[in-house]
Amino acid sequence: MKEIVRFHEAVNQPRETAGRIRQTGQKIIGYLCSYAPEELIHAAGCHPLRLFSSGHDILLAENHLQSYCCSLVRGVLEDSLAGRLDFLDGTVFPHTCDSMQRLSDIWRINRRHGFFADLVLPVKLTTPGSAVYLEAVLSRFKADLEAALGTSITDADLENSICLFNQIRTHLSAIHEFRVRYPGRIRGSDMNALVKGAMIMVREDAATLLSGMVVSLQQLPVPDLPAKRLVLAGSVCDSPDLFDAIEAAGGTVVGDDLCTGQRWFDSLVSEDRPPLAALADRYRTRATCPAKHAGLTSRADHLLSLVDRTRADGVIFPMLKFCDPHAFDHPYLKECLEARGIRSMALEIDDSRQNQGQLATRIETFIQML
Amino acid sequence: MPDNPVAPPKIKAAKKMRDLMTTYYLEALGAPENNRLVAWITSGGPVEPLVAMDIIPVYPENHGAMIGSAKMGEDLCAKAEDMGYSGDLCSYARSDIACAVVKGGPIGGLPRPDMLICCNNICGTVLKWYEIQARFFQVPLFIFDTPVCHTGYSSEIAAYVTAQVHEYVAFLEQVTGKKMDPDKMNEVGRLSYEGQRLWQQVLNTTAHKPSPMSAFDAFFFLALIVTLRGTQIAVDFYKDLIDELAQRVKDGIGVVPNETFRLLWDNLPVWHRLKWLSDRFSAHQACLVADTYTSAWCGALKYIDENNFLDSMAEAYTRIYLNIGVDQMAEEVLEMVRFYDVDGLVMHSNRSCKPYSFGQMDIMQIVREKTGIPVLMIEADMVDPRSFSESQIETRIEAFMEIVRLKAGRK
Numbered sequence: 001m002k003e004i005v006r007f008h009e010a011v012n013q014p015r016e017t018a019g020r021i022r023q024t025g026q027k028i029i030g031y032l033c034s035y036a037p038e039e040l041i042h043a044a045g046c047h048p049l050r051l052f053s054s055g056h057d058i059l060l061a062e063n064h065l066q067s068y069c070c071s072l073v074r075g076v077l078e079d080s081l082a083g084r085l086d087f088l089d090g091t092v093f094p095h096t097c098d099s100m101q102r103l104s105d106i107w108r109i110n111r112r113h114g115f116f117a118d119l120v121l122p123v124k125l126t127t128p129g130s131a132v133y134l135e136a137v138l139s140r141f142k143a144d145l146e147a148a149l150g151t152s153i154t155d156a157d158l159e160n161s162i163c164l165f166n167q168i169r170t171h172l173s174a175i176h177e178f179r180v181r182y183p184g185r186i187r188g189s190d191m192n193a194l195v196k197g198a199m200i201m202v203r204e205d206a207a208t209l210l211s212g213m214v215v216s217l218q219q220l221p222v223p224d225l226p227a228k229r230l231v232l233a234g235s236v237c238d239s240p241d242l243f244d245a246i247e248a249a250g251g252t253v254v255g256d257d258l259c260t261g262q263r264w265f266d267s268l269v270s271e272d273r274p275p276l277a278a279l280a281d282r283y284r285t286r287a288t289c290p291a292k293h294a295g296l297t298s299r300a301d302h303l304l305s306l307v308d309r310t311r312a313d314g315v316i317f318p319m320l321k322f323c324d325p326h327a328f329d330h331p332y333l334k335e336c337l338e339a340r341g342i343r344s345m346a347l348e349i350d351d352s353r354q355n356q357g358q359l360a361t362r363i364e365t366f367i368q369m370l
Numbered sequence: 371m372p373d374n375p376v377a378p379p380k381i382k383a384a385k386k387m388r389d390l391m392t393t394y395y396l397e398a399l400g401a402p403e404n405n406r407l408v409a410w411i412t413s414g415g416p417v418e419p420l421v422a423m424d425i426i427p428v429y430p431e432n433h434g435a436m437i438g439s440a441k442m443g444e445d446l447c448a449k450a451e452d453m454g455y456s457g458d459l460c461s462y463a464r465s466d467i468a469c470a471v472v473k474g475g476p477i478g479g480l481p482r483p484d485m486l487i488c489c490n491n492i493c494g495t496v497l498k499w500y501e502i503q504a505r506f507f508q509v510p511l512f513i514f515d516t517p518v519c520h521t522g523y524s525s526e527i528a529a530y531v532t533a534q535v536h537e538y539v540a541f542l543e544q545v546t547g548k549k550m551d552p553d554k555m556n557e558v559g560r561l562s563y564e565g566q567r568l569w570q571q572v573l574n575t576t577a578h579k580p581s582p583m584s585a586f587d588a589f590f591f592l593a594l595i596v597t598l599r600g601t602q603i604a605v606d607f608y609k610d611l612i613d614e615l616a617q618r619v620k621d622g623i624g625v626v627p628n629e630t631f632r633l634l635w636d637n638l639p640v641w642h643r644l645k646w647l648s649d650r651f652s653a654h655q656a657c658l659v660a661d662t663y664t665s666a667w668c669g670a671l672k673y674i675d676e677n678n679f680l681d682s683m684a685e686a687y688t689r690i691y692l693n694i695g696v697d698q699m700a701e702e703v704l705e706m707v708r709f710y711d712v713d714g715l716v717m718h719s720n721r722s723c724k725p726y727s728f729g730q731m732d733i734m735q736i737v738r739e740k741t742g743i744p745v746l747m748i749e750a751d752m753v754d755p756r757s758f759s760e761s762q763i764e765t766r767i768e769a770f771m772e773i774v775r776l777k778a779g780r781k
Contacts, residue, residue: 063731063735064731064732065728065731066719066727066728066730066731066749068458068721068724068727069724069728095517095518097494098493098494098495098724098725098728099724099728101494101518101520101725102696102724102725102728102729103728104520105520105695105696105697105729105732106696106728106729106732108520108521108695108697109696109697109732110732118518118520118521120517120518120519120520120527121517122515122517122530123490123494123497123513123515123517124513124515127537129530129533129534129537130515130530132529132530132533133517133526133527133529133530136526136529136530137526140524140526290498291494291497293497293501293513296501296504296505296511297505319456321458322458324458324459324460324494324495324498324724325494325498327455327456327458327459328455328459328463328495328498328499328501328502329498330454330456331453331454331455332502332505334454
């Protein structure tokens with residue numbers, strides 16, 4: 001499908017994409033986390049753009065972050081210090097893990113990409129008090145944006161943005177559902193590009209293109225492609241090679257619990273409630289990042305139900321090296337899967353793109369065992 | 371070259387302290403026989419309501435320090451790795467998670483908790499760690515969520531944390547089945563404030579030249595303000611310790627013979643190399659007089675209302691050293707450099723503690739620019755000795771002390 005090319009372009013050339021958007025006079029606000037309220041940024045007339053590490057060698061960031069920090073945090077700081085993110089007019093840091101927390105400080109102290117905001121969201125999402133606080137944090141961010149831009153964000157603006165982002169989510173979910181039903185028809189690397197691209201490109205364009213894709217999919221012939229059905233669970237999955245290796249080994253991804261996947265596009269913002277409250281509600285009820293607490297078994301419950309729904313044969317955990325929250329959850333999740341007779345495998349990944357051969361061999365062996 | 375001076379007399383209070391800690395752990399281990407409840411709580415957690423409700427607080431992090439000091443960290447960390455936990459995770463968490471299963475360590479494991487109290491003012495790791503223990507022990511978990519104050523304590527944060535103080539009390543009342551006595555709470559709050567004030571006074575004594583004790587002593591004497599905060603025992607002990615230190619000052623006794631250089635330590639101690647490190651620096655007549663770690667248990671004094679502890683607790687527990695921005699942490703380091711009049715800064719880049727270690731390089735830069743003192747960064751781990759290279763670190767200490775000597779000579 002021709003639409004996919006545009007998404008790959010956005011993913012592979014974020015600077016050029018950002019440059020074109022800037023030429024239209026729009027300001028670009030970067031973020032690194034699926035808890036960033038893109039709707040608010042969009043409603044303020046700015047362009048929300050998710051930052052991924054470009055994978056360049058770490059040189060300048062060596063002076064700020066030790067080697068035991070994950071490649072995402074170090075890589076994005078390197079990009080910033082090297083001037084590769086000079087298109088940014090601002091950055092927003094929702095609170096997630098300890099490394100992001102300190103990246104936010106280092107970012108604020110060292111660089112001025114214009115506007116800067118910390119969104120110190122609650123870690124515990126289960127209490128009425130945390131719901132009140134979460135909405136207050138979003139409200140403060142809204143006020144900060146308004147003050148910085150000298151504009152005001154009306155409820156109607158925000159409702160329009162919510163509607164647009166819900167469309168993107170709905171289309172991505174529809175494409176994903178097609179993929180679950182007819183595995184192998186959409187390549188994993190393409191699906192990954194659709195999600196990541198939709199975090200980078202003009203959202204109106206993304207919504208239109210995705211909508212077109214949903215229509216084209218209805219007309220696609222759907223031959224039966226037998227494949228081992230896999231679920232991916234982890235943080236950022238920034239490696240298209242991983243999907244290729246899975247497919248080369250006879251597997252296909254039918255679902256994920258990734259912050260560059262379903263955690264980002266599943267579940268909509270209610271359009272019937274006051275908009276800020278509706279945004280806050282979605283963050284409290286959507287599939288959680290392990291840096292947040294939504295109950296002692298919430299992540300396992302979610303993963304098991306995902307495996308059931310997608311009739312998955314196995315689970316792969318792409319583990320970003322030095323990502324503590326995911327590393328802490330892994331033994332428990334693995335145990336819960338084992339109790340259901342579901343095999344799983346952890347794969348340590350980082351930006352370096354090294355050991356691709358070894359990665360492919362491990363995936364092949366795992367898929368053969370299923 | 372250092373001659374071999376006579377070692378100064380040991381601090382006598384150390385024995386008393388060991389006895390108090392033994393009594394404390396025996397009481398905790400005997401809790402079930404005495405119908406007492408045990409709560410596991412994070413090191414920076416709000417312990418006072420537990421004390422006021424006669425619940426015995428137990429600190430897995432203090433236990434982690436004991437495991438490290440007893441050089442039992444390697445086995446327990448490896449055990450956790452066998453259980454599937456990555457070797458890159460916090461070694462306190464790894465050793466505690468393993469210990470709960472194998473009942474190992476210097477005291478055969480901690481007493482079983484009846485509840486878990488997790489305050490995330492020190493890191494996000496404790497959340498994951500306590501979730502794991504709550505599933506393992508099948509006991510209720512209370513999360514005291516203290517949002518990071520990157521640039522300040524906002525009204526939203528204040529309202530959120532204050533509401534949680536009341537939720538916390540309600541949680542304890544529910545678990546224990548009894549009401550909190552407000553008078554008892556006030557008394558515990560007053561004792562906590564007094565204990566922290568005295569602890570600050572203990573630490574302040576090292577501004578004297580020569581310093582009557584070192585940061586290595588502070589790492590040891592810290593245990594009481596962590597575990598017995600809010601009790602008369604801690605207050606009495608620190609009063610005696612202050613008297614003893616005052617006498618040492620009066621008698622001109624320095625803990626490092628012929629103290630010539632004074633250094634500041636940053637981050638948690640390397641528990642498995644305390645004596646080794648102390649000896650390395652002492653050999654250069656260098657005394658680590660202060661540190662950013664032990665002062666965290668009195669750094670929030672300014673936010674506490676000793677006559678209304680419960681209401682001021684929210685701010686005091688939220689605005690602790692690690693829960694603020696790196697630039698504010700640098701300000702505190704600069705203040706310590708000035709107050710203790712140090713000649714150098716030694717930073718422990720601690721693989722186990724990301725919120726403490728990430729940002730250190732920026733602090734290093736700020737300290738260098740603003741004070742000109744040399745800074746040494748050594749990479750290690752607080753409990754897991756496997757990545758520690760004695761020869762490499764010794765070489766770096768030698769080189770650093772040479773620079774300290776040169777710079778201090780020019781002053």
